[in-house]
Amino acid sequence: MTVIEGRRTAKKEYAVAVAGATGAVGDTMLRLLEERNFPVRSLKLLASERSEGKVLSFKGEETKVERLTAGSFHGTEIALFSAGATRSKEFAPMAVEAGAVVIDNSSAFRMEPDVPLVVPEINPDTVAGYKARGIIANPNCTTIVMVMPLKPLHDYGQVTRVVASSYQAVSGAGKKGIEELRRQTSAWVRGEPIEVKAFPHQIAFNLFPHIDAFQPNGYTTEELKLIFETRKILGDGSIRVSPTTVRVPVFTAHSVSMNVETKRKISVVKARELLSKMPGLQVIDDPDQGLYPMPILAAGKDDCFVGRLREDLSNDHALNLWVVGDQLRKGAALNAIQIAELLVARHL
């Protein structure tokens, strides 16, 4: 889009800041700003005190990481935040005050009624709503992967209920999650004791149904995000979601096993047709050839992948499906950059 605009007029370029530049999502944001040739006039890399002075490379130029402070956003036009909800709550309003549009990857503002929660392939028009607060929220990583196949099914057959069980990669917990699986695996191979630091339990050769904090109703915050964010993104408060989220010993890409009930019956043939047309989603569903989505296939890819399409033998208005997506890309950094591209394309 930006390239096409550029052919017609002198291409406008933007002063961009990335808050949380040294994290797993921040890393991916920088790579995607390069890859997608986002019109960056200037780039400010921001992080906590711990990472101050670190040098990162962007388009061949070395850039020093600055400490995130109240004054960081002077002159910034687009601020990409991925530094956790606490820092977003503190610094995003300051960035807005300084004149920037904030695209926030944390959970801080997602459910605020005057903050749009955007997946560009699904609800691009809601992005204009950022004008109320200056903030656009990027959804939870697992929610994004889930709603990609739900959107075309909902448009055609009205999704009434989803039972979802997730298989979430360690990089969903950031670089410390990646490091933990790597360290525990190496220790295991060397016959050394396995140390637990980043997660509540050993993750190498193990898994646990515990992501984010437990709430009084027994669900985790992660699980509740799947319920409420799905409704907001699809713009339908009547959709019911029954979620269980599980951490697995995989480095990158979240998988979700979904049972999707619809008001109007959708055959597998129809579902395949609908899903195939969804931008950002690829159908991989030839199990006889051993073809279905898997984390090692999805990692590093922009698209999400859906397969194992089956009519539910227990409910004739339901489908089973399996969706996998790189949660650092489409689940986080890519979706945020796509939101920024949408702002640019629409001259917002």
Added chain:
Amino acid sequence: MTVIEGRRTAKKEYAVAVAGATGAVGDTMLRLLEERNFPVRSLKLLASERSEGKVLSFKGEETKVERLTAGSFHGTEIALFSAGATRSKEFAPMAVEAGAVVIDNSSAFRMEPDVPLVVPEINPDTVAGYKARGIIANPNCTTIVMVMPLKPLHDYGQVTRVVASSYQAVSGAGKKGIEELRRQTSAWVRGEPIEVKAFPHQIAFNLFPHIDAFQPNGYTTEELKLIFETRKILGDGSIRVSPTTVRVPVFTAHSVSMNVETKRKISVVKARELLSKMPGLQVIDDPDQGLYPMPILAAGKDDCFVGRLREDLSNDHALNLWVVGDQLRKGAALNAIQIAELLVARHL
């Protein structure tokens, strides 16, 4: 049970044969026959040609593995089979002909109407039905783990539908599955290429929704077992199951995320009470303390473990729960030995 019997009368001992003695389940059967002090008078270890002559130890005595042939079962009273469906189909009838009762861990006879499919804590009385064919079938490993919490919920509230997504360990595919994860992990740590042999794809740091063969309706044989075996074990053909089975990079213990719909509403408090009373099942459900079932906790244990009990926010007649069990023990070898113990205790 056998110990108590032994106190009262001269304890009868049995001529036992294990077909498939060198496999992952066979190994566990030998360990359990020892651990549980099963009344073994003589033990014959049988396997394919490849393992003939191998020496295994049982109660400190070394025993040579013999090749499984038509004549193997002369004098055998109890034959434990875990050598795959093809060998069971060929040799189980020969063992019966020779006078043995066969307890078969393969899928060969499970759905035959005149072969009981037994989980001793659930349907012990059906075991007497072995007299028709001389064969008792041991259910699929994931099915056993699933039905353990379903039984008390079904008795109280009538289970109508279950949506299940599994997280299945590599040892479910036998020793070659264990070896594959070990080898691929070591190669990864050493920076060497990862070879794929036992599974359709790399399993280290990956997972895939593919266990057993795909059927024309898009489900795998493993998934169909969860539907049909659950009905047979619980003795209720009206129970509907919607399954998705997934292989994960865990060595031992299968986990299942289950959404359980019941005719009569069951509160979490009631469910906890019902599940706590189920023999062979332990409730671990104190998430605020980081306590819930996990593979590394369940591996090597006889009991299955259930937790993450939650009322389904999308259906007021449904519960979400998470169950984990060592599929080599309760899911296979232990259940088979328990069936043998039942035969002994009931003088069948």
